[in-house]
Amino acid sequence: MVKILIVEDDEKLARFVELELLHEGYEILKADNGRLGLEIAEKGEVDLVLLDIMIPQINGLEVLRRIRKTSDLPIIMLTARDAVMDKVSGLDAGADDYITKPFAIEELLARIRTALKKMTVIERKNTDIISCGLLSLDKMRHKVMYDNTEIELTNREFTLLKTLLENKNIVLTRDILMEKVCGYDYIGETNVIDVYIRFLRTKIDDAFKTKIISTVRGVGYVIKDE
Numbered sequence: 001m002v003k004i005l006i007v008e009d010d011e012k013l014a015r016f017v018e019l020e021l022l023h024e025g026y027e028i029l030k031a032d033n034g035r036l037g038l039e040i041a042e043k044g045e046v047d048l049v050l051l052d053i054m055i056p057q058i059n060g061l062e063v064l065r066r067i068r069k070t071s072d073l074p075i076i077m078l079t080a081r082d083a084v085m086d087k088v089s090g091l092d093a094g095a096d097d098y099i100t101k102p103f104a105i106e107e108l109l110a111r112i113r114t115a116l117k118k119m120t121v122i123e124r125k126n127t128d129i130i131s132c133g134l135l136s137l138d139k140m141r142h143k144v145m146y147d148n149t150e151i152e153l154t155n156r157e158f159t160l161l162k163t164l165l166e167n168k169n170i171v172l173t174r175d176i177l178m179e180k181v182c183g184y185d186y187i188g189e190t191n192v193i194d195v196y197i198r199f200l201r202t203k204i205d206d207a208f209k210t211k212i213i214s215t216v217r218g219v220g221y222v223i224k225d226e
Contacts, residue, residue: 002116003027005046007037007063008078009055013101017050020105021112034058041067048115050108052078053090061089068094074115076108130165132223135204135212137165146208153203156181160196164213164223173220197221 004021008014009032018028029046031037035057041049049067053060064075077090077098090098096115099108128140134147142158144151153161163180164172174193182192197213204212214222 001025001027002048003029003046004112005029005031005037005040005049007031007034007041007049007055007060008052009033010052017105017108020109024109026112032056034060034063038063038066041073042070044071046073047119048074048076048112050076050078050112051095054080061093064090064093064095072119074119076111076115130162132165132168132212132225133210134208135165135210137162146204146210149208151203151207153200157196157199157203160193161200164221168223168225171216171219171222177220193221 002025004026006014006017006021006028008017008030011032014030014032018030021028029040031040033056037049037051037055038058040046041063051060051063055063058066060077064077067073067075074096075094077095079090079098079100096118097111099111129136129138131137135144137144137158139162144153144158144161160177160181163177177193181196197215201213204210212223214224216222
């Protein structure tokens with residue numbers, strides 16, 4: 001269940017928004033001051049924050065700035081209708097959106113859905129790309145880059161590298177790698193993994209003067225986090 005934090009010191013407004021969001025199936029946490037709101041947000045247990053600017057103890061813009069130092073948590077600012085500079089300051093400080101008071105609940109719900117959808121897309125993109133140091137592999141686009149240079153790999157080389165990157169710091173045996181790269185029914189050279197490891201080292205380690213893939217003697221291969 002999506003969990004939303006409402007940081008608002010207007011008790012009636014906070015309760016109204018809470019009831020509407022509960023009706024939509026969201027789980028709600030509330031804070032009536034910036035210090036408590038920041039404390040809850042920094043625990044990393046909420047999916048979105050509705051953040052009023054004019055709140056006691058720590059104002060909303062400062063709460064936003066502090067959250068943005070460590071998190072991309074979706075944040076929608078609540079501003080007074082004529083506070084143009086508050087809107088500009090909020091967006092410049094990293095707010096995802098703002099909504100002016102008084103607002104229609106339908107508009108707020110739409111903005112919440114948009115912010116959550118945007119975050120889902122970002123998270124999906126992040127999980128599509130795996131990396132080690134300057135080496136990155138994009139699973140969806142089937143592309144491997146070292147720094148800003150693309151590396152051309154065959155399908156088997158790509159699958160082998162992807163398997164090693166997905167299991168960083170875990171030593172994978174040749175048998176496991178062979179199943180992943182060649183399939184269960186593979187019949188052919190038993191040293192096929194060693195051959196493809198050599199190809200990868202030529203294209204990555206030798207080409208860029210680095211060492212990505214390590215050999216564990218008598219066991220298999222591993223890519224270690226730097």
